[in-house]
Amino acid sequence: MAFPSMQVSPGFVLRESDLTWRFSRSSGPGGQGVNTSDSRVEVSFDVRRSPSLPEPLRERALGRLEGRLVDGILTVTASEHRSQLRNREAAAARLITTLRRASSPPPPVRRPTRPSASAVQRRIAGKKHRAQIKRQRRAEAD
Template identity: 35%
Template sequence: MNEELILTELDYKAVRSSGPGGQHANKTATKVELSFDVSNSEALSDQQKERIHKKLSGRINKEGILKMSSEDSRSQHTNKDIVTGNFLFEIKEALKKPKPRKKTKPTKASKIRRLKAKKKKSEIKANRKDPLK
């Protein structure tokens, strides 16, 4: 993954934030929306694109564009930095290969504990029965 090339492929759009804010919020566009065309990216290999589509399928639309936004701050520049950082974090997490699971066997002590618990439970249930029958 070429991080510099990916950053050049990002598209930013500034829009008005939602919620209360008074005069300043009604006339300034501080919310930043980021869009990244995963399908047509030159910075990613085909395997990486496939992995990103699989992991981030909820954020990618039908055209293959990943959309993210930030309206945490009252500053457009800060929101741009936040959304870029979040984007890079999400991409890196999606590209991480999962560790293969190592098969383990139960220990001897855990087997004994399990069998003792089963025996105790069966005795409790046996004691519930009517002794005359």
């Protein structure tokens, strides 16, 4: 299976030459064939040294993925399918999703707001109403 070039984000296209694949025996489903076929897939991408990753996205990804990287390399595994081909597709999709999240721009900063005067009044009126109900229950219990 040839892994097609995939656009992760604007300006960042992941190519087959950027990836390193490893295959091993899976512990997942597959019956007796699991003991003989190398269906577990590991795909690695060098975040720190890849020429296809633009510098601003690289810095953002390195910061967000620092707990998952080993010497600047991100590794994703897949072993949930019985066939190596399906596991390759799953690992590639997982890698792309991870890189998309890591290189996406940060969300806009939330500007703090205050509740309106009517919202404060409604909240206090609700609290007073609830307190009145509880007071009545206490009086009925006595």
